[in-house]
Amino acid sequence: MLEFGPAIGYIRSFCYGRLGILIDDEDVCSSGERIRNVATNLKEVELDFNLLPNPANSIIRIQPINFENQSFTTTIQNMQGATLLTKIVDLKNPYIYIDELPSGVYVVNLRCTNGSKSKKLIIVK
Numbered sequence: 001m002l003e004f005g006p007a008i009g010y011i012r013s014f015c016y017g018r019l020g021i022l023i024d025d026e027d028v029c030s031s032g033e034r035i036r037n038v039a040t041n042l043k044e045v046e047l048d049f050n051l052l053p054n055p056a057n058s059i060i061r062i063q064p065i066n067f068e069n070q071s072f073t074t075t076i077q078n079m080q081g082a083t084l085l086t087k088i089v090d091l092k093n094p095y096i097y098i099d100e101l102p103s104g105v106y107v108v109n110l111r112c113t114n115g116s117k118s119k120k121l122i123i124v125k
Contacts, residue, residue, distance in 0.1 A: 047117045049110050055122040058099045062089045062110060073111045076121065078104070098123060 049072075050063040062074055071090040075083050076098070084106070087096050098121075106121045 047110065047112060047115045049117060049119070051108055051119050051121060054119075055124045056098060057123065057125055058097065060096050060098055060108070060121065062094050062096065062108075064091075064110070067112065067114070070112050075109045075111075076101070077107045077109065079107070 076085040
């Protein structure tokens with residue numbers, strides 16, 4: 001359980017790991033009594049990404065959602081779990097060339113400090 005002391009006349013927000021907290025307290029009357037309580041909004045930021053195009057044949061683009069200024073370790077694995085390709089991607093370099101991979105079904109895993117997410121990739125040549 002989180003407890004917050006009196007916060008008067010300002011908005012403060014911060015992020016700790018995967019937990020974002022917004023504290024909003026305003027409007028104090030002249031006698032100093034609080035008119036409004038502290039409002040908290042606890043929201044877990046979940047890692048997600050778009051994988052475009054899918055199915056693909058020679059190149060894919062990794063498009064992280066809600067994580068704009070980070071780099072991500074991306075791995076492509078076959079269905080047996082063997083890692084076939086590993087690459088660091090970010091907004092400046094979101095492309096992965098998959099020319100050398102044969103047609104089939106693969107797993108694309110995106111990892112960063114906030115966790116990981118996997119999606120299925122279909123390659124058709």
